[in-house]
Amino acid sequence: MKKKMMTAVLAMTMVAAAVAGCGSSSGSGTTVELTNEAGGDAQAETQKAEADQTAAEGTVYKVGIVQYVDDASLNQIEKAIEAELTAKGAELGVTFDYADYTFNGQADQSILTQIAADLVADDVDLIIPIATPTAVVMQSATEENQIPVVFSAVSDPVGAGLAADVNAPGSNITGTSDAIDTAAIFDLMLAANPDTAKVGLLYDKSQASSLGAIEDAKAYCDEKGIAYVEKTGTTSAEVQAAADALVAEGVDAVFTPQDNTVMTAELSIFEKFIDAGIPHYTGADSFALNGAFCGYGVNYEELGTKTADMAVDILVNGADPAATPIENLERGIVTVNTETAEALGLDYSMFKDMCSEVVETVTAEEFE
Incomplete structure (x- = not known):
């Protein structure tokens, strides 16, 4: 610097x-x-x-923003981060230069690694990685130089090895988590259809952010005596094939956590589930925007704004990332795709008594 x-x-x-x-x-x-x-x-x-x-x-602060892949949730987070950095810069009389240092990893490990090397070479003042795979790469790239890292949308920062403790992350890293309440999602599923007997678990096994929620889902099913079928995919084509397999298995519902691979493929699979009469319950509102019946989780615009505020505190006020607690936003927002609900003939009126807010949406590619 x-x-x-x-x-x-x-x-x-x-x-x-x-x-x-x-x-x-x-x-x-x-x-x-x-x-x-x-x-x-x-x-x-x-x-x-x-x-x-x-x-x-x-003062001009160089801020790297690295998104894992294009999808509705992550795009929403990035836009919120940029908007907040611009607003805070104007308020404080400083400049957060992110435009020159914003990249998309395209879900490719080699691309993310190169982006990390470039940001280090550019001597940026702070890096904001969006999603768990991105955060892991940026953490590795900053272990020696100790460039502060403020991640966004990491579901299990301790489980992913990014933090020693959510209250005292340690080293040069902190951020925001979008951890979900898996049991609450399954409660919604049973409220809408008490006769649910077999659930499909659709996820990318290489996504660390998905693994904990899938284990929670299995535990819930075991406790309730519900059978489950696991199908995974690491590409959009594999996710589509996995969706076809779940339809063939005759599952009553499908669960997906905040999985970026499935999110990217959602627009290509939601009609498969509708045609088969299978509701798709997920861990983010963006899934519902892309056709899934229900998304449950945090408000991603608020998550991005909070992430930017933490970055500003570190850069301008000298806050220590190692001692800055990881923020987990209030959960309990249910987003329902009304077009999908109508096509499935599902009543979701009881959801309003089971969460903090019910938001209705229709199928689109991006949030307005």
Whole structure:
């Protein structure tokens, strides 16, 4: 990071010493040490805060944003992050330069690795990876240089090895989680159809974010005496084949957690399930936008906004990512695709008493 030095002179007993600030700055990232021999501690603290504020103004922070793949949820998160960084920059008088450092990994490990190397070479001040696979790559790339990483939409940060503890992540990384309540989703499933006897579990086994929720789903089914069939796919074509297999198995419903591979394929499989009379219950609202019957989870716009706020706190206020708790937004928002519900003949009126909010949507590719 580029550093600049400036000197400030305060009247009477106030003595200011300029020290190096952080950020790839076009202004000055200076902090000021103040003392008051007369004991005016409150006044000294006020003046120090004002000096720090003035010093930060004009600073340019280089922020890398790396999305795992194009899908409705992740696109929504990225847009929210960018909007919040722009708004906070205007509010604080600084610039968050993300436009020059925003990339899409296209769900390709080699591309993500190259993006990480490029961001490190560009000496960015902070990296925001979106989704678990992206966060894992960015963490690996920053272990030695300790560039701060603030991830977004990581379902199980501890299980993925990204954090030692959600309250004290450790090292240079923190962020936001979109962990879901799997049991609550299955409760919705049984409320809509108490006769559900066999459930299909559709996911990508290479997606670490899906594994914990799938294990929770199996435990729920075992407890309730519900049979389950697992089908997986690592590409859209494989997911389509897995969906066909679940239809052939005659499942009563299908469950998918926040799985980016299945999300990418949803527009190509939702009609298969509708034609077979099978409701698809999922762990994100974007699935419902792309044709699934029901999505249950966090508000991804709020998740992106919160992620950006955490990044700003680290860059501008010097917050330590290692000691910044991972944020898990309030869960309980159900999104129902009304076109799919009508096609399936499903009544979801009881959902309003089982969650914090029911949102209705129709099939589209992106959120407006």
